[in-house]
Amino acid sequence: MKKNYIKKISNWGLFPEVEATERSEDIEKNIREYILQSREVIARGNGRCYGDASLAENIFSTKRLNKFLKFDRINGILECESGVLLSEILELGVPQGFFLYVTPGTKYITVGGAIASNVHGKNHHLEGCFGDHLLSFRMMTERGEILKCSREENSDLFWATIGGMGLTGVILSAEIELKKIETAYIKQEVIKAENLEEIFQLFEESEDWTYTVAWIDCLQKGKNMGRSLMMRGEHALKSDLPAKIQQPLKLKQSLKPTVPFYFPSFVLNTWSVKIFNWLYFHKQRAKMIKNLIPYEPFFYPLDVVNEWNKIYGKKGFIQYQMVIPKEQGYEGMKEILEVISKSGEGSFLAVLKLFGDENPQAYNSFPMRGYTLALDFKVNKKLPQLVAKLDEVVEKYHGRIYRTKDSMSKPSLTNYLKNINSTKFISLQQKRIKKL
Numbered sequence: 001m002k003k004n005y006i007k008k009i010s011n012w013g014l015f016p017e018v019e020a021t022e023r024s025e026d027i028e029k030n031i032r033e034y035i036l037q038s039r040e041v042i043a044r045g046n047g048r049c050y051g052d053a054s055l056a057e058n059i060f061s062t063k064r065l066n067k068f069l070k071f072d073r074i075n076g077i078l079e080c081e082s083g084v085l086l087s088e089i090l091e092l093g094v095p096q097g098f099f100l101y102v103t104p105g106t107k108y109i110t111v112g113g114a115i116a117s118n119v120h121g122k123n124h125h126l127e128g129c130f131g132d133h134l135l136s137f138r139m140m141t142e143r144g145e146i147l148k149c150s151r152e153e154n155s156d157l158f159w160a161t162i163g164g165m166g167l168t169g170v171i172l173s174a175e176i177e178l179k180k181i182e183t184a185y186i187k188q189e190v191i192k193a194e195n196l197e198e199i200f201q202l203f204e205e206s207e208d209w210t211y212t213v214a215w216i217d218c219l220q221k222g223k224n225m226g227r228s229l230m231m232r233g234e235h236a237l238k239s240d241l242p243a244k245i246q247q248p249l250k251l252k253q254s255l256k257p258t259v260p261f262y263f264p265s266f267v268l269n270t271w272s273v274k275i276f277n278w279l280y281f282h283k284q285r286a287k288m289i290k291n292l293i294p295y296e297p298f299f300y301p302l303d304v305v306n307e308w309n310k311i312y313g314k315k316g317f318i319q320y321q322m323v324i325p326k327e328q329g330y331e332g333m334k335e336i337l338e339v340i341s342k343s344g345e346g347s348f349l350a351v352l353k354l355f356g357d358e359n360p361q362a363y364n365s366f367p368m369r370g371y372t373l374a375l376d377f378k379v380n381k382k383l384p385q386l387v388a389k390l391d392e393v394v395e396k397y398h399g400r401i402y403r404t405k406d407s408m409s410k411p412s413l414t415n416y417l418k419n420i421n422s423t424k425f426i427s428l429q430q431k432r433i434k435k436l
């Protein structure tokens with residue numbers, strides 16, 4: 001077995017950064033040995049959670065658990081190791097007419113990370129979370145046993161692990177159900193909303209659409225507060241495509257630019273965010289456009305640029321994502337936007353989605369029926385104060401903070417996991433929240 005060595009590791013937000021030993025193995029005997037010999041350890045997939053969820057003094061990286069095990073092409077059932085990326089599943093599945101039922105806004109996450117965070121996409125209101133399409137997984141427990149978990153077998157562990165943030169053990173492999181598609185394209189409508197009331201109205205009217213999401217200009221005040229663009233979409237059928245597209249399941253590969261260095265901290269400020277937001281909102285003249293686009297820019301607009309997290313500079317950034325119950329969604333979001341526009345700390349990215357009913361069996365999941373907003377903020381001295389103010393609003397409306405993005409929020413808003421009893425699988429996040 002390779003020796004442990006200490007290195008600096010951070011997740012997608014580049015904050016916090018920790019010194020840790022990281023080991024990656026693909027042979028079960030070696031994984032067992034590492035787990036048994038570590039006093040405390042946490043699994044890490046591709047580090048796309050923003051904060052401290054997959055950080056600890058000892059990290060088990062699933063990068064080498066990267067193999068496909070079985071693919072039933074008739075029923076769309078795929079079995080793979082837990083370190084396989086969603087992008088690899090799409091590369092395999094899309095040309096054969098299969099798509100992920102649920103995908104987050106980046107395809108560079110692992111299957112293990114998708115289960116542990118029980119990720120949601122733009123279709124939660126109709127198709128739930130990743131775990132709702134998960135058939136089974138194999139998991140290594142703290143005693144080094146390997147258990148198969150499903151709705152029928154070891155079902156307690158199955159449900160505690162979905163959304164369990166890696167705190168129940170290491171997921172080794174999983175069996176998931178894929179969705180049939182006819183083409184690799186999305187029929188999209190983009191609609192301009194002049195304020196918060198209008199965008200909420202649009203969400204209510206769009207509940208039959210499979211995918212809905214809105215980008216909000218969170219620096220607008222007064223009558224323009226909540227100015228936004230709604231994107232709603234459906235998988236296109238073959239009959240929706242123009243005749244010139246001969247291969248409906250194939251897309252052209254495009255080269256991706258990479259952010260070459262960490263931006264200096266002055267580059268992103270209220271003015272640059274205001275200018276970006278203005279350009280983004282006004283690039284579309286008409287109230288509504290309808291078009292057909294490849295699935296990649298629809299689902300993964302941020303994946304177009306590699307390492308875009310460097311634009312926030314070396315100190316990094318946080319993503320603040322909360323959900324507010326539907327009945328109070330409008331008032332809650334209004335207060336959140338007021339706090340942000342008063343603070344002048346603009347967020348480049350502000351994404352609003354509507355969650356449907358939660359699955360009560362997947363009790364460790366973040367989503368609950370309501371509106372969820374995700375915002376990026378650069379780390380600076382004033383940030384903890386802003387987070388505390390935003391947390392106050394979330395608490396007042398009985399909302400929740402998404403643990404997979406968290407590194408700073410009030411523990412009472414993130415302390416919602418149940419049946420997590422391991423003393424071995426512990427992340428920095430869990431220690432921070434529980435003050436262990």
Ligand SMILES: Cc1cc2nc3c(=O)[nH]c(=O)nc-3n(C[C@H](O)[C@H](O)[C@H](O)COP(=O)(O)OP(=O)(O)OC[C@H]3O[C@@H](n4cnc5c(N)ncnc54)[C@H](O)[C@@H]3O)c2cc1C
Pocket residue numbers: 011012042043044045046047048049050053054062082083103104105106108109110111112113114116117118119120121164165166167169170171172302404405427
């Ligand atoms: C640009 C961007 C957009 C995003 N959009 C969304 C979105 O729309 N919806 C959404 O829900 N999330 C979203 N996310 C968050 C992301 O989907 C989750 O954080 C996901 O869990 C990251 O997976 P990962 O493989 O990188 O895991 P990591 O970030 O490494 O780990 C995440 C959690 O999973 C646990 N874990 C990882 N692998 C295993 C394993 N094999 N066994 C047990 N536990 C494990 C870790 O311990 C940790 O708690 C987004 C992230 C980015 C960067």
